[in-house]
Amino acid sequence: MTPRPLPCRAPDPLMRGQKVRITRLRSSLFDWYAVHGRDLPWRHDRANTFERICIEVLLQRTRAETVAKVYPAFFGRFRSWADIAGADVEELEERFKPIGL
Secondary structure, X not given: OOOOOOOOOOOOOOOHHHHHHHHXXXXXXXXXXXXXXXXXXXXXXXXXXXXXXXXXXXXXXXXXHHHHHHHHHHHHHXXXXXXXXXXXXXXXXXXXXXXXX
């Protein structure tokens, strides 16, 4: 049996100086966020994938501060896709009304 050739690795397109600048920028962004970043509930480790996907959709339609206000009540009621699928349209409309949706 003939051995399979190893896959070729693409050459790294970044020069060392570029990597250093990217590393510094990353560090600066983290420092800025530590001082100025907003503490939003979906940024905590306890937020699960379902919540984060829902939040991403809501944030396409309205502001983060508005979504943050309804976050506890919404995810207290809807904990899974099945909960949303099983809800009446009227209930969903009532839940989204305070955020203008």
